[in-house]
Amino acid sequence: MKEEILVGLDVGTSKVACVVAQRGADGRVDVVGLGRHASSGLRKGVVVNIEATTESIRHAVQEAEMMSGVEIRRVVVGISGAHVRGLDSHGVVRTRNNEVSQEDVERVLEAARAVKIPADQDVLHVLAQEFVIDGQEGVREPVGMSGVRLEARVHIVTAARSAVENLMKCCRRCGLDVGDVVLEPLASAEAVLTDEEREMGVAVVDIGAGTTDLVVFTDGAFRFVSVLPVGGDHLTKDLVAGLRTSTKAAEELKIRYGAASPQFVDENEEIEVPSVGDRPPRLMARDALAQLLDPRVEEILELVREALERSGYFALLSAGVVLTGGTAKLPGLVEMAEDILGVQVRVGAPRAVGGLADVAGAPEFATGVGLVLWQARTRGALRSTPRRLSWWRRLWNWFTQEAE
Numbered sequence: 001m002k003e004e005i006l007v008g009l010d011v012g013t014s015k016v017a018c019v020v021a022q023r024g025a026d027g028r029v030d031v032v033g034l035g036r037h038a039s040s041g042l043r044k045g046v047v048v049n050i051e052a053t054t055e056s057i058r059h060a061v062q063e064a065e066m067m068s069g070v071e072i073r074r075v076v077v078g079i080s081g082a083h084v085r086g087l088d089s090h091g092v093v094r095t096r097n098n099e100v101s102q103e104d105v106e107r108v109l110e111a112a113r114a115v116k117i118p119a120d121q122d123v124l125h126v127l128a129q130e131f132v133i134d135g136q137e138g139v140r141e142p143v144g145m146s147g148v149r150l151e152a153r154v155h156i157v158t159a160a161r162s163a164v165e166n167l168m169k170c171c172r173r174c175g176l177d178v179g180d181v182v183l184e185p186l187a188s189a190e191a192v193l194t195d196e197e198r199e200m201g202v203a204v205v206d207i208g209a210g211t212t213d214l215v216v217f218t219d220g221a222f223r224f225v226s227v228l229p230v231g232g233d234h235l236t237k238d239l240v241a242g243l244r245t246s247t248k249a250a251e252e253l254k255i256r257y258g259a260a261s262p263q264f265v266d267e268n269e270e271i272e273v274p275s276v277g278d279r280p281p282r283l284m285a286r287d288a289l290a291q292l293l294d295p296r297v298e299e300i301l302e303l304v305r306e307a308l309e310r311s312g313y314f315a316l317l318s319a320g321v322v323l324t325g326g327t328a329k330l331p332g333l334v335e336m337a338e339d340i341l342g343v344q345v346r347v348g349a350p351r352a353v354g355g356l357a358d359v360a361g362a363p364e365f366a367t368g369v370g371l372v373l374w375q376a377r378t379r380g381a382l383r384s385t386p387r388r389l390s391w392w393r394r395l396w397n398w399f400t401q402e403a404e
């Protein structure tokens with residue numbers, strides 16, 4: 001196997017990140033390029049302006065090309081937004097030869113996919129949780145096992161068709177070929193979790209600018225997804241209202257001096273707040289800034305708690321919660337999350353970033369890096385979303401095989 005280039009495109013509410021990685025003959029994945037550009041065409045994770053989003057993607061991709069020296073043609077793109085849904089399903093098939101083959105597995109996943117979903121939703125993923133062979137539960141690697149009746153328990157993730165199409169339209173306008181569309185927090189999880197955490201039970205909470213995305217894994221399998229329409233933009237807006245300053249100034253103040261709550265900053269520290277118009281800047285106490293952020297941080301974490309309770313897996317999170325996304329950098333957030341959620345919490349930064357750890361190793365790149373790791377894991381291995389071959393394609397395959 002020769003070296004292979006994998007490209008992940010994270011089209012976020014505040015930025016577009018394009019991550020280029022190289023997979024060597026030994027299977028090792030190394031990030032070799034990163035492009036980032038501010039985005040303005042999305043609201044709460046969803047494309048609302050094609051023109052503006054296309055421009056942001058173009059810039060991020062060009063930057064990643066310059067850094068990596070690789071021409072980018074094909075990308076795997078992430079999607080999120082409150083339109084994302086998840087549901088459990090299952091499928092049953094009879095094995096063809098009293099032994100489970102790869103083809104039987106593909107058929108049973110296809111059967112599990114046959115569930116009623118709203119007409120305006122598209123299936124993004126069919127994620128296998130476990131297989132049952134002749135009543136024997138808890139099988140993870142069914143291929144090669146003896147049995148007649150193969151059952152699959154899966155979690156299906158769907159997204160609004162229009163949101164998927166608009167995202168793909170932006171990519172195509174940049175001359176990019178979209179290989180796959182992947183749920184963003186599934187990619188983030190790929191970048192920040194260890195296998196052990198997935199086994200023990202863990203939630204990844206990606207707090208970005210427009211949304212807070214949450215996924216749950218237990219016993220190594222994907223269980224639950226929820227996308228909450230709140231994020232770092234709300235914190236910035238609260239500062240704009242509370243300080244009567246511009247969005248740009250509020251954003252800078254938040255990143256430079258913000259904290260989840262006053263207890264995490266020095267009460268004697270003073271900071272300078274720019275005013276709007278030509279009024280002179282004012283001085284204020286840094287803990288007063290944290291005071292303005294505190295209620296919203298609490299609200300976001302309460303919503304996370306509610307979602308985890310709704311998932312039915314809250315009591316099973318032995319490895320706790322891993323926070324990622326740009327807002328995870330807010331000082332005091334981990335402590336406040338531990339307080340509100342009552343489980344252990346850590347910040348997850350992307351792994352496998354090799355020589356680019358200083359730039360790509362920040363939590364806001366978890367999704368972008370995760371998209372390449374997700375490709376590396378699924379490509380060549382069992383695909384999580386087998387698509388049914390069309391009849392003419394089957395005929396063609398049959399015909400060309402016969403002819404060989």
Ligand SMILES: Nc1ncnc2c1ncn2[C@@H]1O[C@H](COP(=O)(O)OP(=O)(O)OP(=O)(O)O)[C@@H](O)[C@H]1O
Nearest residue numbers: 012013014015208209210211232325326327329364
């Ligand atoms: N040091 C920091 N402290 C607090 N917030 C921060 C810090 N650094 C970045 N942020 C916030 O993180 C957010 C951006 O995070 P991220 O890049 O993960 O979002 P995104 O992927 O663009 O958005 P989304 O995933 O919601 O569509 C912004 O709201 C930004 O203000």
Ligand SMILES: [Mg+2]
Nearest residue numbers: 012013208367
């Ligand atoms: Mg994001």
